[in-house]
Amino acid sequence: xxxxxxxxxxxxxGGAVSIGAMTAVQARINGVLGVRIDxxxxxxLISFAVGLMAxxxxxxxxPSTRAAAGRLIDGIRTRTIPVWMLLGGACGALTVSxxxxxxxxxxVSLFTVGVVAGQTLHGLLLDRIGFGPAGxxxxxxxxxxxxxxxxxxxxxxxxxxxxxxxxxxxxxxPVLAGAGIAWQAGANGRLAKTVSSPIAATLMSFIAGTSVxxxxxxVSVAVRGLPAALPAEPWLYVGGLLGFVYIMxxxxxxxxxxxxxxxxxxxxxxxxxxxxxxxLWPTASxxxxxxxxxxxxxxxxxxxxxxxxxxx
Numbered sequence: 001x002x003x004x005x006x007x008x009x010x011x012x013x014g015g016a017v018s019i020g021a022m023t024a025v026q027a028r029i030n031g032v033l034g035v036r037i038d039x040x041x042x043x044x045l046i047s048f049a050v051g052l053m054a055x056x057x058x059x060x061x062x063p064s065t066r067a068a069a070g071r072l073i074d075g076i077r078t079r080t081i082p083v084w085m086l087l088g089g090a091c092g093a094l095t096v097s098x099x100x101x102x103x104x105x106x107x108v109s110l111f112t113v114g115v116v117a118g119q120t121l122h123g124l125l126l127d128r129i130g131f132g133p134a135g136x137x138x139x140x141x142x143x144x145x146x147x148x149x150x151x152x153x154x155x156x157x158x159x160x161x162x163x164x165x166x167x168x169x170x171x172x173x174p175v176l177a178g179a180g181i182a183w184q185a186g187a188n189g190r191l192a193k194t195v196s197s198p199i200a201a202t203l204m205s206f207i208a209g210t211s212v213x214x215x216x217x218x219v220s221v222a223v224r225g226l227p228a229a230l231p232a233e234p235w236l237y238v239g240g241l242l243g244f245v246y247i248m249x250x251x252x253x254x255x256x257x258x259x260x261x262x263x264x265x266x267x268x269x270x271x272x273x274x275x276x277x278x279x280l281w282p283t284a285s286x287x288x289x290x291x292x293x294x295x296x297x298x299x300x301x302x303x304x305x306x307x308x309x310x311x312x
Contacts, residue, residue, distance in 0.1 A: 007253075007256040009256075009257075012253050012256040012257045012261075012262075012265075013257065013261070013265045014265075015249055015253045015265075016250075016253060016257060016261070016262045016263075016264075016265025016266050016268075016269070017265045017266070017268050017269035017272075018246075018249070018269060019246040019249055019250055019253075019262075019265075019266045019269060020265065020266035020267060020268060020269025020270035020271075020272075020273065021269040021270070021272065021273040022242045022245060022246040022269075023115075023181075023242075023246060023266065023269070023270050024269070024270045024273035024274040024277060025242060025273060025277070026047070026096075026239045026242040026243055026246075027111050027274070028277050028281070029047075029235065029236060029238065029239040029242075030043050030044065030047050030096055030239045031102070031111070032236060033046065033047070033231070033236045033237075033239070036228065036231045036236070037227040037228045037229070037230060037231070038227055038228045039217075039220055039221075039224065039227035039228075040097055040098075040102075041097050041213065041216050041217050041220040042217045042220060042221070042227045043096075043097075044093060044096035044097040044213050044216075044217075045210070045213040045214065045216075045217045046230075046237065046240070047096045047237075047239040047240040047243060048089075048092070048093065048096060048206060048209045048210045048213050048240055048243070049210055049240065050237055050238070050239070050240030050241060051206050051240030051241060051243045051244040051247075052203075052206040052207065052210050052240070054240070054241055054244050055199070055202060055203045055206055055244060056203075058199070059199065059200070059203055062199070064197065065197055065199045065200055068195045068196055068197030068199070068200035069195075069197075069200050069203065071195045071196070071197075071200075072191075072195045072200050072201075072203075072204060075194065075195065081191070081194060081195075084187060085187055085190050085191040085194065086191070086204055086208060087187065087208055088183070088184040088185075088186075088187035088188040088191065088201075088204075088205045088208065089184070089204065089205035089206055089207065089208030089209030089210070089211075089212070090180075090208050090209060090212045091180030091181065091183050091184040091187075092180070092181075092184055092205055092206075092208075092209040092243065092247065093208075093209040093210075093212040093213045093216070094176065094177050094180045095177045095180055095181055095184075096209075096213075096239070096243065097213070097216065098111070098173045098174055098176070098177040102114075102173055102174055111174050111274070114172070114173070114174025114175045114177070114178060115174045115175070115177055115178035115181065115267075115270065116178060116267045116270070116271070117175045117178060118174070118175040118176060118177065118178025118179035118180070118181070118182070119178035119179065119181050119182045119263045119266070119267065120178075120260070120263060120264065120267065121179070122178070122179040122182040122183060123182040123185075123259040123260035123262075123263035123264075124144075124260050126182055126183065126186050126259045126260075127258045127259045127260045181263070181266075182259050182263055184205070184247075184250075185250050185251075185254045185259055185262060185263070186254065186259050188201045188202065188204075188205050188247060188250065188251040188254075189201075189250070189251050189252075189254035189255055189259075191204060191251070192251040192252065192255075193255060198248045198249075198251040198252040199248055201248075201251045202244060202247045202248040202251060205247055205251075206243075206244070206247075250262065250266075
């Protein structure tokens with residue numbers, strides 16, 4: 001039996017860190033857009049629609065991706081691809097909607113630490129049951145310690161006066177989004193492996209997410225009324241392009257890292273970039289500087305503890 005060629009751990013981890021950094025930038029962009037139009041769900045729909053349009057433009061230009069899209073359609077028609085593999089984008093819809101509701105108000109750092117909690121715990125569970133394309137990943141002491149240290153970063157970040165400045169429900173939403181990110185990574189990774197194309201899997205993710213957000217945005221508009229006028233600044237609409245890049249990259253990398261290690265690397269990128277963003281572009285509510293620095297130190301330690309040890 002042939003073995004799948006594996007990527008060096010340091011390279012896969014670097015890709016996971018870059019995913020986290022892009023997620024933090026996207027969170028601020030979508031958060032600002034949600035505040036400007038006064039509707040985080042519509043902001044999430046705009047983000048997903050931009051990414052979907054980019055994918056629909058790209059897929060026909062690449063022969064191998066066109067063939068993979070054909071395999072995807074055949075698998076859906078013949079029901080050889082399970083429905084759960086097609087729904088990773090639904091979790092992405094939760095993520096971008098939460099960005100629009102939370103990150104623009106509380107800052108990217110507080111949004112990120114909630115994501116850390118959900119992503120770490122759910123990633124450990126999904127690896128244990130073999131949900132991702134890497135199969136069952138053993139719960140080693142290092143992985144447990146890494147997950148615990150990541151949660152310690154959350155505890156540091158919500159110390160002091162943070163909970164007095166932010167209602168608890170605003171921190172619960174990012175936790176749910178983090179669990180969704182872990183599930184999305186596993187589902188998209190399995191789909192990418194099935195159709196032999198991360199781009200085709202990403203396209204399916206955006207189709208599912210956009211479909212969910214169309215319904216959610218319609219409900220939001222019916223209840224709250226039309227959003228404010230769309231802002232003219234072009235940079236407020238590139239969040240979807242970042243989502244396209246990091247979802248595709250995640251679908252490829254998760255087969256080499258497992259769900260938890262990719263999540264911890266992403267956490268490191270998210271925390272580092274979110275701190276930089278909040279220092280350069282602060283919101284009213286954010287952790288103190290000592291908390292931000294402690295978060296990064298603990299995040300580094302969590303990734304180091306979870307790295308696989310080379311056998312002698």
